[in-house]
Every structure is written in C-alpha cells, then in structure tokens.
Amino acid sequence: MDNLEFYRQTIETILRKYAEIPYSFGEIDQHLIVDRERNHFMLFDVGWQQKRRVHGCITHVQIIDDKIWIQRDGIEDGITNELVEAGIGKDRIVLGFQPPEVRPHTGYAVA
Numbered sequence: 001m002d003n004l005e006f007y008r009q010t011i012e013t014i015l016r017k018y019a020e021i022p023y024s025f026g027e028i029d030q031h032l033i034v035d036r037e038r039n040h041f042m043l044f045d046v047g048w049q050q051k052r053r054v055h056g057c058i059t060h061v062q063i064i065d066d067k068i069w070i071q072r073d074g075i076e077d078g079i080t081n082e083l084v085e086a087g088i089g090k091d092r093i094v095l096g097f098q099p100p101e102v103r104p105h106t107g108y109a110v111a
Helices: 003-019 082-085
Strands: 027-033 042-048 052-064 067-073
Touching: 003 027, 003 042, 003 052, 052 082, 067 082
Parallel strands: none
Antiparallel strands: 027 042, 042 052, 052 067
C-alpha cells in the first residue's frame, strides 16, 4: 500500500471512530465527510442543544504533498497522537492550525 492510501485509510478510520460516539445531551449528529479525490476529511456536528443551533467543523484534515495537514483539531486529546500511534511519522504531520513561525517548535513537520 502506498503512503497516500495508508494516510487516507488511517485518517478515515480514526475520524469514523469519533463520528460514532453519540452526544450525551442535545440533539446533535456527527458526520464524517470524506473527499478522497481531493484528500479532505472532516468531522462535522449538526443539530440543536438547548434551543441553540450547533453546526460546525470539529476536525479538518488534508493530505497535501505527501503530508497530513491538521487544519483544525477539535478532538479532545487531538488526532495527532493517534496518527503517530498508527505509524505515521511526526515529520509527515503538519499542524496547519499553528502559525508558520510556531511550527518549528512543535516537534511536527513545518510544511
């Protein structure tokens, strides 16, 4: 299996696990949106909580130039540890939500 397909399967497996966790309050559904053609993976919430609309991106991951870019990470403990545990090197993961000048100090790829 090539890196691209391994990355796709790993990201989707991790995010699918989170998409299946039900909310304990409110009427909120989690949706996993996967665009393999463009290498975008999103975990999204939609619903209602205490008469307030909930609609937003929890996590957004992209594969760009053979690296995994974490554009948004709203998972409680973060997705990066699970990616590393799955065998993806920190040098292949970019914390895109961090400013470029901070990335060299994160222990992950710069870009």
